[in-house]
Amino acid sequence: MTTRPLRADARDNRARILRAGTEVFGTEGPAASTEEVARRAGVGIGTVFRHFPTKQDLLNAVFTTRLEQLRDRARELAAATDPGEAFDTFFREVVAGAPSKLAIAESLTDPTGAAEAGSELREAFGVLLERAQAAGAVRRDVAAPEVFGLMIGISRATRSALSEAAVRDKALGVVFDGLTTRHR
Amino acid sequence: MTTRPLRADARDNRARILRAGTEVFGTEGPAASTEEVARRAGVGIGTVFRHFPTKQDLLNAVFTTRLEQLRDRARELAAATDPGEAFDTFFREVVAGAPSKLAIAESLTDPTGAAEAGSELREAFGVLLERAQAAGAVRRDVAAPEVFGLMIGISRATRSALSEAAVRDKALGVVFDGLTTRHR
DNA sequence: GAATATACGGAGCATCGACTCCGGTTACAA
DNA sequence: TTGTAACCGGAGTCGATGCTCCGTATATTC
Numbered sequence: 001m002t003t004r005p006l007r008a009d010a011r012d013n014r015a016r017i018l019r020a021g022t023e024v025f026g027t028e029g030p031a032a033s034t035e036e037v038a039r040r041a042g043v044g045i046g047t048v049f050r051h052f053p054t055k056q057d058l059l060n061a062v063f064t065t066r067l068e069q070l071r072d073r074a075r076e077l078a079a080a081t082d083p084g085e086a087f088d089t090f091f092r093e094v095v096a097g098a099p100s101k102l103a104i105a106e107s108l109t110d111p112t113g114a115a116e117a118g119s120e121l122r123e124a125f126g127v128l129l130e131r132a133q134a135a136g137a138v139r140r141d142v143a144a145p146e147v148f149g150l151m152i153g154i155s156r157a158t159r160s161a162l163s164e165a166a167v168r169d170k171a172l173g174v175v176f177d178g179l180t181t182r183h184r
Numbered sequence: 185m186t187t188r189p190l191r192a193d194a195r196d197n198r199a200r201i202l203r204a205g206t207e208v209f210g211t212e213g214p215a216a217s218t219e220e221v222a223r224r225a226g227v228g229i230g231t232v233f234r235h236f237p238t239k240q241d242l243l244n245a246v247f248t249t250r251l252e253q254l255r256d257r258a259r260e261l262a263a264a265t266d267p268g269e270a271f272d273t274f275f276r277e278v279v280a281g282a283p284s285k286l287a288i289a290e291s292l293t294d295p296t297g298a299a300e301a302g303s304e305l306r307e308a309f310g311v312l313l314e315r316a317q318a319a320g321a322v323r324r325d326v327a328a329p330e331v332f333g334l335m336i337g338i339s340r341a342t343r344s345a346l347s348e349a350a351v352r353d354k355a356l357g358v359v360f361d362g363l364t365t366r367h368r
Numbered sequence: 369g370a371a372t373a374t375a376c377g378g379a380g381c382a383t384c385g386a387c388t389c390c391g392g393t394t395a396c397a398a
Numbered sequence: 399t400t401g402t403a404a405c406c407g408g409a410g411t412c413g414a415t416g417c418t419c420c421g422t423a424t425a426t427t428c
Contacts, residue, residue, distance in 0.1 A: 170329075
């Protein structure tokens with residue numbers, strides 16, 4: 001049931017297309033054309049469609065890759081840093097990275113194909129959150145879904161209402177204060 | 185320089201199209217086809233394009249209408265209710281109304297044509313916020329842009345990560361706590 | 369250094385959606 | 399009632415985009 005390894009040029013092209021897709025969909029959104037991706041990757045359209053039979057497949061692959069990167073980053077932070085700081089850092093990094101690749105923000109929640117990578121991300125995020133709670137950096141009466149939701153919401157607004165860094169930081173400050181308060 | 189009044193049927197059709205546009209773009213997003221709007225309005229495509237020469241014009245008209253409604257609601261609340269409650273109510277209403285008409289959330293910040301209505305909304309929102317601050321319901325070291333941004337962010341996430349009402353309420357609770365805290 | 373399975377490129381096809389055009393219809397004034 | 403300007407409907411045009419097809423090229427194996 002194992003598929004034989006790809007030919008060298010095919011493997012390279014696949015990686016190229018994935019990189020180009022990340023760039024193009026990241027800046028122009030999912031509506032960007034497949035041809036644009038092919039151009040940026042320096043390959044023919046036929047090649048793109050051989051590797052990813054459908055545009056949706058390509059989008060899923062790009063999204064999944066991105067989700068996996070975030071998941072890895074979350075795990076890395078969980079293993080090495082002070083719990084409170086790790087949580088804070090991850091949250092801010094996700095938000096900061098959103099504008100240049102809005103595609104992620106738009107898919108972070110879209111079950112279409114990237115489901116597994118998505119739930120792994122959520123799980124890694126959950127670990128980050130629990131550690132922060134155990135360390136007293138985040139109050140205990142909140143759960144992962146709502147905190148994750150806030151992160152995504154702010155990420156999305158980053159393209160528009162929260163496009164200015166100073167304003168975005170203030171918004172983040174409000175949320176972090178809300179995640180810290182003890183009363184109620 | 186005054187344009188003569190529209191014929192009765194034309195006026196009716198225009199209103200119909202606007203209503204249909206609100207529904208269609210609200211549920212399917214700005215990518216929905218003009219033909220779908222025409223169908224839902226019960227008119228021919230030609231009629232839609234006569235009233236709104238461009239799809240963008242139609243979108244702008246729909247958005248503007250929506251923004252004006254929100255602006256009016258903000259003013260209404262500012263005039264009649266307890267400052268803290270008015271702010272809270274408006275914030276929650278906007279978020280609650282977002283999923284069924286994501287088009288607004290997507291345009292609440294888009295300068296394209298709806299600029300004037302947009303800034304009027306922001307102004308009315310600013311009044312709501314300042315009143316709440318004066319009444320001690322919201323801390324004084326936050327300004328309208330970041331609070332508005334939070335509202336939009338949560339509105340957007342409402343379609344996805346914050347689609348469940350219970351989760352959304354918890355997220356809102358966190359933000360309101362953050363807007364209340366006094367320390368720092 | 370063949371032989372061949374793999375992979376490539378890009379012209380071409382089919383579809384879809386924005387927008388136009390014009391023959392037919394209707395509201396409204398006189 | 400009738401004349402006419404205003405309006406309507408929807409078939410048709412045009413450009414864009416997802417996807418296919420196949421002749422050509424190249425990596426890999428022996």
